[in-house]
Amino acid sequence: MTTKMILDCDTGIDDAMAIMYAALHPGIELVGVGAVWGNVDVPRATRNSLRVLELVGRDDVPVAQGAAGPLLGGHVEYAYHVHGGDGQGNAGDDAPVRPAAPTTAAQQIVELVRAHPGEVWLVPVGPLTNLAAALVLDPELPSLVAGVSVMGGAARCPGNVTPVAEANIFKDPEAAAAVFRAPWPIVMAGLDVTMGVVLTAEHRDRLARGGEAGRYLARIMQHYGEFYRDEVFGEWSCCMHDTLAVAAAAGALEVRLAPVVNVEVDTTRGPGRGQTVADLRGAYRGFPDQGGAHCTVLLDVDARIADEAVELIAAHGAAS
Numbered sequence: 001m002t003t004k005m006i007l008d009c010d011t012g013i014d015d016a017m018a019i020m021y022a023a024l025h026p027g028i029e030l031v032g033v034g035a036v037w038g039n040v041d042v043p044r045a046t047r048n049s050l051r052v053l054e055l056v057g058r059d060d061v062p063v064a065q066g067a068a069g070p071l072l073g074g075h076v077e078y079a080y081h082v083h084g085g086d087g088q089g090n091a092g093d094d095a096p097v098r099p100a101a102p103t104t105a106a107q108q109i110v111e112l113v114r115a116h117p118g119e120v121w122l123v124p125v126g127p128l129t130n131l132a133a134a135l136v137l138d139p140e141l142p143s144l145v146a147g148v149s150v151m152g153g154a155a156r157c158p159g160n161v162t163p164v165a166e167a168n169i170f171k172d173p174e175a176a177a178a179v180f181r182a183p184w185p186i187v188m189a190g191l192d193v194t195m196g197v198v199l200t201a202e203h204r205d206r207l208a209r210g211g212e213a214g215r216y217l218a219r220i221m222q223h224y225g226e227f228y229r230d231e232v233f234g235e236w237s238c239c240m241h242d243t244l245a246v247a248a249a250a251g252a253l254e255v256r257l258a259p260v261v262n263v264e265v266d267t268t269r270g271p272g273r274g275q276t277v278a279d280l281r282g283a284y285r286g287f288p289d290q291g292g293a294h295c296t297v298l299l300d301v302d303a304r305i306a307d308e309a310v311e312l313i314a315a316h317g318a319a320s
């Protein structure tokens with residue numbers, strides 16, 4: 001049994017790794033990729049996604065360009081300081097890429113989900129604008145997907161762009177609120193778990209000894225690790241954020257604690273904007289049923305997923 005998946009990415013560095021992992025994992029059937037604004041502008045996210053798929057020999061996966069900014073308009077802020085001017089650590093290349101699919105990312109979601117009712121996992125790892133747009137196009141989507149696995153949010157740990165908000169949610173809180181409100185099963189792979197799964201210099205060096213895709217990833221993550229060294233951890237290392245949402249959807253992540261609870265996204269204009277407010281009050285009595293809650297919040301996972309992902313990617317195309 002494989003898991004059909006549509007990844008929706010704002011393709012920077014950790015997104016590139018998530019694409020490689022999803023494209024190469026034997027338990028995943030990657031049926032489509034959507035590009036969204038976020039780390040970089042959306043044409044750049046589209047190009048980067050196409051290039052990364054080419055590197056793993058998956059030119060069969062359609063890439064559709066999506067939203068260029070938040071659902072309701074307004075402020076657009078990228079993260080070039082984190083992901084480099086090209087979104088690939090200033091170490092990407094200019095290799096020509098095939099054209100994007102002749103549709104929007106939201107439309108592609110609707111078409112692929114309708115083609116495989118009940119089977120497709122949506123895995124948004126950037127701002128949730130494309131998913132919210134797909135919900136507007138087809139309000140029946142929640143009953144037609146297998147689930148939604150989001151990289152985003154922070155339930156009981158600090159945010160990374162404000163004291164309480166994580167980047168993917170903060171960039172488009174109105175879209176995120178619509179996605180978290182819709183009655184589909186959601187897995188939230190937020191900073192609670194993604195900050196604890198760290199790629200070290202050893203992982204980078206393992207990738208650098210691998211095939212072409214591994215070497216590309218090792219090269220682009222250099223910049224990412226420098227950002228984490230200077231702004232987060234104090235030594236060269238980086239988080240693999242987006243790959244965790246992919247692995248969770250595919251059942252490839254060992255989950256130790258993940259209560260099903262109500263989650264609401266703060267869309268106010270104050271200091272709480274973009275916070276994922278998860279109702280964890282049941283923590284002291286084993287998280288009793290919250291009746292109607294449909295969001296599984298990952299709170300503790302096995303960090304060995306970092307080794308597994310690195311091994312999978314390094315091995316692709318490597319001389320044996």
Ligand code: BDR
Nearest residue numbers: 014015039125167168241
């Ligand atoms: C998330 O924000 C983006 O910069 C990363 O690609 C990841 O999806 C982490 O907060």
Ligand code: CA
Nearest residue numbers: 010015125126
């Ligand atoms: Ca991302």
